[in-house]
Structure formats: C-alpha cells, structure tokens
Amino acid sequence: MTAPTPMDPVAQPVRLLIVDDDPLVRAGLALMLGGADDIDIVGEAADGSEVADLVDRLRPDVVLMDIRMPTMDGLTATEALRTRPDAPEVIVLTTFHADEQVLRAIRAGAAGFVLKDTSPAQIVDSVRRVAAGDPVLSPAVTRRLMARAAGTGPGGGRVDRADRARRRIATLADREREVAIAVGRGRSNAEIAAALYLSVATVKTQVSRILARFDFNNRVQIALLVHDAGLLDDDGAGLAT
Secondary structure, eight states: OOOOOTTOGGGSOEEEEEEOSOHHHHHHHHHHHHTSTTEEEEEEESSGGGHHHHHHHHOOSEEEEESOOSSSOHHHHHHHHTTSTTOOEEEEEESSOOHHHHHHHHHHTOOEEEETTSOHHHHHHHHHHHHTTOOEEOHHHHHHHHHHHTOOOTTTHHHHHHHHHHHHHHTSOHHHHHHHHHHHTTOOHHHHHHHHTOOHHHHHHHHHHHHHHHTOSSHHHHHHHHHHTTTTTTTTOOOOO
C-alpha cells in the first residue's frame, strides 16, 4: 500500500474564517468547530468590512459569514468577496429566515446557508461539504427558497425566467445537462458519478464546464437554473441538504 504523501490534499485541514459581530457567538463557533481535527480556524472578524484584509492575509478555504453586522453586512461582504479571483467559499449563517436575503446570498455566490440553531454536528459537516465543493442549504429554508425562486413576479417574471433558463440549458451537451440536473437534485460528485457511470474526476470536469459557461460561482446557482427551467418538476426533487 502506498503511503499518502505530505502534500496529499485530503490530509490538509480546511482553513476557516469566522465572521460574526457577537463575540459570544464567535467563541461558541470557534469552540464547536475547533474541536474537529480537519478544520483549522485561522481567524475571526467582527464585521464584514474586515473580511477582505483577513482573506488576503490568512487565505481561508471557507468563510462562515453572519448576515447582520453593523458596518458592512454579510451579504455585501459576500458579494464583494466572491468577485475576487480565487475567492474562498462562503457559508452564510443567520438566526432568521429571510427568503430575499437567502436568494441574494446565493446569487452572489455563497455556497451554503445555515441557521444558527442548526446542530453543531451539522454546522461542522456543512463546512466540510462546502470545502469539498458541495452546496449546503439548511433543511428549514430549502423548500421556501425554491418556492420563492419560482415565484411569479410582475409582468410574468416567472415565465420569462423559465424561458431564459431553458435557453441556457439548451446550450449544454447531453451529458452536461444530465450532470446539471443531478446537481439540481442535490447529488454529490460521487453520487452523480455512480448514477451516470462516470468517474468522479469526469463529473468534476463537467461541473466546472457548466460553471464556466454560465459564469457561475458555485453549484447552488446551477441548481437554481435547473429549477427555473422546470427540470425538477417531474419528481418534485429539490436541493438536498
């Protein structure tokens, strides 16, 4: 058996930056997440305005970002962060349900959204999953988010959005379309590979091509596109959590 090399990426802990204006919340999150052997808390911030400098200095893989902060809120910080090259993934963390803010965070490129009352084990798992490239939505907000994303707006907004989404999906090759639908159903790369008889590396390549084609930041945006196109209507499936 070949021993793993020192540069084996699997052996590298996830570098995490915690951003929350409440010092007690930060301390609790640090205690909770710091106990995981594969997560390294590299820094903390009390406001979104501090994030850019800390990301430059600390190079986190994932940022756990509160929404409500006094100077720069988490959504604004996420939007600014995700425009940067080699930006870390962002998990938005909040105490309340707010459909518009969830959508804004995801459209901006956040890879996850969890509530602060989520169990410690699930928050730890969310950090791991996002670092591995899988989107995370709290079960409590998934159904509402999908309903809000598909809601009818003035001037037939839902129909217009569906038409645009179908036109974009039509530009994909057949295999890319199958992968996109599987992403929309919340499947991991390994699950997609098994279902479509592909290697995990091939699935990752297909996902990367879809992201590049549509100038998306993450898989959640692929899922929203597939949902808008009506490709999940046959079985009612949505994003897994």
